[in-house]
Amino acid sequence: MAGAQGPEKSTGKGSTIDRFLSKLVAGTFGRLGRAGGLAFLAAGLVLSGFGAYEGTYAAGWAGTRGTLTVEECTVSYPNNASRSSRKNRRPIRCEGTFVSEDGRRRDTSAAVQMRQRYEQGAELPVTQTDPPTSADATDADYTATGMDRALRWFAAFFGGWVLTGLGVFCLATGYAPFGRSRVSYGAAWEASGRGATRPAVVAMIGVGLAGALVTFLVSYSF
Structure with a gap:
């Protein structure tokens, strides 16, 4: 009998705590x-x-539209990424040369985040959201374009x-x-x-x- 009462007491205590927490959360949100x-x-x-x-920007209605010719695509994970996030999320960085549609802008150090790898030489439609801060800078920002x-x-x-x-x-x-x-x-x-x-x-x-x-x-x- 003593052994049977142990789980009942534990369950009752757990239920009391659950009810207390539920009332606390409900009361907080209610106020x-x-x-x-x-x-x-x-x-x-x-x-x-x-x-x-x-x-x-993804639609290409703002920024500078152009094409990024891929040189290399690599998978990079944040240093603090957990094992589950590393498994479920594969941030792929594609680097290459960006040329605007009008040919006036060119960036040989362009990079964009994509959902999949692309072979060298692939041409990706992108938008330059922010131009480089100087002619020699490599800090321009890009985003992939597409109506989807x-x-x-x-x-x-x-x-x-x-x-x-x-x-x-x-x-x-x-x-x-x-x-x-x-x-x-x-x-x-x-x-x-x-x-x-x-x-x-x-x-x-x-x-x-x-x-x-x-x-x-x-x-x-x-």
Whole structure:
């Protein structure tokens, strides 16, 4: 009997700790309210801004478009990369000579991060996002171009709209989407309908979801 009671006590103690932690986390998130909304809003704006920035360069709409002729592609891992990340992520750096479309710019020390290796002599469409700081410098930045890559970045741009809409809703109503919110969802939804908050939130989340889904799916057609 003593041996049977041991596991029960251990399980009960573990359950008590789990319930305590769950209540603590729920209570913390429940008190966030407008502070949580501000966090969602900031995250959404950052995600949308970063997605638009990267997508614009990946599409070749900004920067200097050109071709990088590969001399060598190598796999390089960060020094602090874990074994699992080394296995699942293979950052490939392709080095070579960049020549702009108009032939006015040339960089023999160009390098770009790719998803796969390329043979020597392969020509990669790239965009020079930042030119070298001097004629002899090797610090220019490049990104691979292609509408498939660009559309995936634009999917992130639209995904940021969803977080932004949620942030606006929480800021305007004080509702916290996690845990036990001080303001119920029903009360928050009713309050948002008294002005322009509800239409704005629905529009942002709807456009964000639709835009992210469409751009992500269309990216696979290229």
